[in-house]
Amino acid sequence: xxxxxxxxxxxxxxxVFFWFGLGRDPTVVPSPLIGKPAPAFxxxxxxxxxxxxxxxxxxxxxxxxxxxxxxxxGCRQEHDVLLAIAASGVVPxxxxxxxxxxLQAKDxxxxxxxxxxxxxxxxxxxxxxDWGVYGAPETFLIGPDGTVLYKHIAPLTMEIWETEFLxxxxxxxxxxx
Amino acid sequence: MKRWLTWLVLLMIPIAVSAIDVDEPLxxxxxxxxxxxxxxxxxxxxxxxxxxxxxxxxxAADLRREVRKLVEAGNDEGEIKTFLTDRYGxxxxxKPRFTASTALLWLAPGLLLLGGGAWLWRIVTRxxxxxxxxxxxxxxxxxx
Numbered sequence: 441x442x443x444x445x446x447x448x449x450x451x452x453x454x455x456v457f458f459w460f461g462l463g464r465d466p467t468v469v470p471s472p473l474i475g476k477p478a479p480a481f482x483x484x485x486x487x488x489x490x491x492x493x494x495x496x497x498x499x500x501x502x503x504x505x506x507x508x509x510x511x512x513x514g515c516r517q518e519h520d521v522l523l524a525i526a527a528s529g530v531v532p533x534x535x536x537x538x539x540x541x542x543l544q545a546k547d548x549x550x551x552x553x554x555x556x557x558x559x560x561x562x563x564x565x566x567x568x569x570d571w572g573v574y575g576a577p578e579t580f581l582i583g584p585d586g587t588v589l590y591k592h593i594a595p596l597t598m599e600i601w602e603t604e605f606l607x608x609x610x611x612x613x614x615x616x617x
Numbered sequence: 618m619k620r621w622l623t624w625l626v627l628l629m630i631p632i633a634v635s636a637i638d639v640d641e642p643l644x645x646x647x648x649x650x651x652x653x654x655x656x657x658x659x660x661x662x663x664x665x666x667x668x669x670x671x672x673x674x675x676x677a678a679d680l681r682r683e684v685r686k687l688v689e690a691g692n693d694e695g696e697i698k699t700f701l702t703d704r705y706g707x708x709x710x711x712k713p714r715f716t717a718s719t720a721l722l723w724l725a726p727g728l729l730l731l732g733g734g735a736w737l738w739r740i741v742t743r744x745x746x747x748x749x750x751x752x753x754x755x756x757x758x759x760x761x
Binding site for chain 1: 662663665675676679680682683702703704705706708709736
């Protein structure tokens with residue numbers, strides 16, 4: 441009896457580890473920012489570099505911060521979803537144009553539609569590092585007090601918006617539901 | 618001979634050209650050493666099996682620049698690692714620090730060795746207590 445107990449236990453333990461471990465996507469790195477205040481920043485606006493987009497814009501309402509670039513295939517893929525979210529009026533979306541060509545970025549928004557309330561230009565990627573960004577598209581959900589509530593890495597879909605973002609917005613107090 | 622040397626030099630060019638970090642070294646050799654050490658210990662998150670010192674990814678270049686700035690500003694190793702883990706989590710360090718969440722990772726090899734050793738010890742001592750038999754006796758036992 442005892443002879444089998446130990447190998448069986450070891451097998452069961454390894455089974456559990458592999459069952460959960462191998463099912464994970466290694467390219468998704470959990471963000472340590474969740475539950476913490478959104479990192480401070482001040483970036484020139486894409487539409488008018490004289491003006492700045494700062495973290496102050498993220499306070500007072502739920503908002504999304506979407507990291508994008510015209511070089512990013514996944515961003516093109518999720519663009520229609522962003523337009524739909526913007527049209528729904530639930531939250532404003534702030535764009536973080538990451539290491540991009542400003543002219544191309546403007547063209548992109550003109551041709552495909554602009555889902556962003558404001559887009560800030562992070563030309564050298566410094567702000568992206570403060571936000572722990574490593575692969576566009578990334579989308580953060582920010583609470584009215586400026587806390588990072590959730591982060592999605594990979595293109596957004598309507599399904600992810602409905603299952604991961606919307607419930608977190610409606611649960612909170614004073615959410616624009 | 619001269620021709621040989623020419624070829625040798627020509628063959629070395631690709632190696633020089635492919636150097637990834639082409640910035641001027643920092644003025645302070647101690648800081649340069651720290652910078653080089655850190656670029657070998659920080660993971661490039663786009664290309665996860667490379668360090669930022671090995672990778673040509675734009676993000677790796679940005680991270681090298683940030684690390685360089687922090688080193689230049691006089692931050693020590695611990696401060697720079699905290700800067701990185703605050704943003705990217707423990708995964709960004711190839712040698713994660715010992716914390717509650719990484720304790721199992723660090724202790725597992727020792728625990729496995731101890732567990733395996735204890736198991737081996739039990740088997741060996743139990744077998745040592747068995748009566749010594751000859752091959753003929755074993756065969757006779759089987760025949761019975």
